[in-house]
Amino acid sequence: MDTSYRVNQIKKSAIHEMTRLSKQYDDVAFLSWAKPTSGTPSHINHAAIDAIHKGLTGGYSQSDGLPELREEIAKKLNRDNHIEANVSQLLVTVGAVEGLIASVMAVIDPGDEVILSMPTYSTHITQVRLASGVPVLVPLREENDFALDIEAINESITSKTRAIMLCSPNNPTGTVFPEDDLRKLAALALENNLTIITDEAYEYFVFDDHKHFSIASMPEMKGRVISNFTFTKSYAMTGWRIGYLHASEEMIQQIKKAHIPFAICAPVVSQYAALEALKGPQDCIDEFRDHYFNARNLMCERLDRMSEIISYNKPGGSYLMFPRINDPRGKDSLAFCKDLLDKVQVSATPGIAFGPAGESHVRLSFCVSEEMINKAFDRIEKYFGYSN
Numbered sequence: 001m002d003t004s005y006r007v008n009q010i011k012k013s014a015i016h017e018m019t020r021l022s023k024q025y026d027d028v029a030f031l032s033w034a035k036p037t038s039g040t041p042s043h044i045n046h047a048a049i050d051a052i053h054k055g056l057t058g059g060y061s062q063s064d065g066l067p068e069l070r071e072e073i074a075k076k077l078n079r080d081n082h083i084e085a086n087v088s089q090l091l092v093t094v095g096a097v098e099g100l101i102a103s104v105m106a107v108i109d110p111g112d113e114v115i116l117s118m119p120t121y122s123t124h125i126t127q128v129r130l131a132s133g134v135p136v137l138v139p140l141r142e143e144n145d146f147a148l149d150i151e152a153i154n155e156s157i158t159s160k161t162r163a164i165m166l167c168s169p170n171n172p173t174g175t176v177f178p179e180d181d182l183r184k185l186a187a188l189a190l191e192n193n194l195t196i197i198t199d200e201a202y203e204y205f206v207f208d209d210h211k212h213f214s215i216a217s218m219p220e221m222k223g224r225v226i227s228n229f230t231f232t233k234s235y236a237m238t239g240w241r242i243g244y245l246h247a248s249e250e251m252i253q254q255i256k257k258a259h260i261p262f263a264i265c266a267p268v269v270s271q272y273a274a275l276e277a278l279k280g281p282q283d284c285i286d287e288f289r290d291h292y293f294n295a296r297n298l299m300c301e302r303l304d305r306m307s308e309i310i311s312y313n314k315p316g317g318s319y320l321m322f323p324r325i326n327d328p329r330g331k332d333s334l335a336f337c338k339d340l341l342d343k344v345q346v347s348a349t350p351g352i353a354f355g356p357a358g359e360s361h362v363r364l365s366f367c368v369s370e371e372m373i374n375k376a377f378d379r380i381e382k383y384f385g386y387s388n
Ligand SMILES: Cc1ncc(COP(=O)(O)O)c(C=O)c1O
Pocket: 034, 035, 094, 095, 096, 097, 098, 121, 167, 170, 171, 199, 201, 229, 230, 231, 232, 238, 241, 242, 243
């Protein structure tokens, strides 16, 4: 059967390839999954069960989401993101990814260019391609803690550029782009009439003196930003598939035209769970953040012991880092990850999965237990010939 160019152009993901290969071994030390390993907090589970028992979950909701959930989201955006939001500027989505693809579909036409900083979450690149757009990948400045290269972004703008897609805190580098740089990016968008599509999945996981900044909080950016958020990371709700986006009321009406054929509405049982997540106790977010902070520090300590072979930028946020492997045996990150898995059963994600600038790197997740980090690093040291 013939299939579309739209899907044929999309290469098999190196992440899924590593997951498939990992299944050959019984005892793998996983540092390759970017999903929270803690379970969803029990008060959230119970709220969903209650909603089922009350018979609230068998039908569709409004396609933009339950009004009471949007009320709570609006409060959260005003309080935590300083975004002036009301319920008509919100769309509840099937995780952040459905919101992101619906946003891209609403903003670009075939052949339009979207600027992304690289390395970035590979799904964003795929989403632009699926919408028949052209991803324009501008490298981050690795030598400067993977900072945005505002000058290079400016130079890459053409008459076909429609949007900039931005992920902060960044997957895979863990960079929290500072407010100053985001203001410069916003100025570029204003000057060139571009939309900014943000992915703020890791908004609460920022460490040290880093601060998360939402571009949509800038009054002059009203109507220019589509901000995507998720419950997946903040409340360990990966499998519930629930997120939301904020944009102008007019833009929401347009994005909804893509959202409906993708999803009709977000899963209703998950919307009730999300409602409880926002209304209930928030300590889980602090607990997750404290855990990731300690896990990041442990991972950095373990990496410091191998500084001749591995260099890294300390991530200011997310639960991911993106070290460079200076292994004289070769630079192909997929071959390196396969060899690491074969020889010592450690699963890491090849940097190439995040764009060509990711080559020679691996992505390591520290959303795992400290035992798992120590187990993986004991093995990595063995791989590189360090005596433990
Ligand atoms: C940057 C980023 N955005 C979105 C997602 C997925 O979010 P959701 O589960 O809400 O679709 C991930 C998951 O790893 C991610 O890292």
